Amino acid sequence: MDDRVAFSTRILPSMLPTVRRTLALTFAAAALLASPTGHANGAPPDAALWSFIASLRTAVNQGTQEVEDLLPVIPQTAYDGDLFTTLQAGPFDLDPDYRVEFVGYRVPKLRPLTVEKLQLQLDGDCVRLRAVQRQYGKVRLSQMPRGGLIHEQTYYSVTDAQGTIGFGFPEHRRYCVQNVVILPRGAKPPAP
Numbered sequence: 001m002d003d004r005v006a007f008s009t010r011i012l013p014s015m016l017p018t019v020r021r022t023l024a025l026t027f028a029a030a031a032l033l034a035s036p037t038g039h040a041n042g043a044p045p046d047a048a049l050w051s052f053i054a055s056l057r058t059a060v061n062q063g064t065q066e067v068e069d070l071l072p073v074i075p076q077t078a079y080d081g082d083l084f085t086t087l088q089a090g091p092f093d094l095d096p097d098y099r100v101e102f103v104g105y106r107v108p109k110l111r112p113l114t115v116e117k118l119q120l121q122l123d124g125d126c127v128r129l130r131a132v133q134r135q136y137g138k139v140r141l142s143q144m145p146r147g148g149l150i151h152e153q154t155y156y157s158v159t160d161a162q163g164t165i166g167f168g169f170p171e172h173r174r175y176c177v178q179n180v181v182i183l184p185r186g187a188k189p190p191a192p
Contacts, residue, residue: 046127048095050135053120053180056103057162060115060184064107067115071103084108084116091123098124118182126176129156132167136160145171153179163187 044050052070059066064087068075071089078088090102105118132139136158143166145152150172157166164187168179 045097045125046131049098049122049127052094052100053165053182056118056120057165057182060105060118060182061162063113064105064115065113067103067105067118075103075105078104082109090121094124098122115184116187120180120182122178122180126173127167128175128177129167129169132156132177136165139167142166155181157181161185 055070056067059070072092073089075087075089077085079086085107086104087107088102088104090100093099099122101121101123103118103120106116108114108116129139139156139158141154142157143153143155145154151170153168153170154174155166155168157164163185164181164183166179166181166183167177168181169176170178
C-alpha cells in the first residue's frame with residue numbers, strides 16, 4: 001500500500017477528533033477576542049467597579065444607611081469633630097481585578113443621616129481617563145497639582161442630576177484613577 005493511501009485511510013481518521021477539538025477552541029478564542037468586551041460572558045472587565053460606583057452615587061443622595069448597606073465591611077469612625085464625623089471602611093475586593101483600599105464619607109453633625117462627601121481609594125487594574133469618559137461622557141479638568149508632589153492628584157469631574165463625581169489621577173501613576181470623590185445633589189462642586 002502506498003504511504004499516502006495509508007495516511008489518508010488509517011492515520012487521518014484517528015486524528016479527526018483532535019483536529020475538531022483544536023478548531024473548536026481556535027474559533028472560540030477568535031470569537032472571544034472579537035467580542036467588544038473581551039470577556040466570554042459579555043461583561044466588560046471593569047463592570048463590577050462601575051456598578052459599585054453607580055450604586056454609591058445613588059446611596060450618597062439617599063443617606064448614610066444606604067451607603068453602609070453597600071459596604072461589605074463595617075465602617076469605623078476615622079474622625080469625630082465638632083462639625084462632622086468621618087467614617088471609613090475597607091479594604092475589600094470588588095472582584096479579582098479591583099480592590100477598594102477604603103471608602104471614607106463625611107457626615108455633618110447638623111444632618112446626621114446625610115452624606116456630605118464620599119471618597120474611595122482604588123487599587124488594582126489601571127482605570128484610564130478614556131474609561132471614565134466612556135462612563136460619564138465629557139469630564140472636565142477640575143483640579144491640578146500645584147507643586148508636583150507625589151501624593152497630589154489631577155482631578156477630572158462631571159456634574160449631573162446625581163451630583164458631582166471626580167476622578168483623581170496621582171502624580172506617581174498619572175494615567176490611572178486612584179481616588180473617586182462623590183458629592184451629592186446640591187453640593188458645591190470644586191472650583192477648577
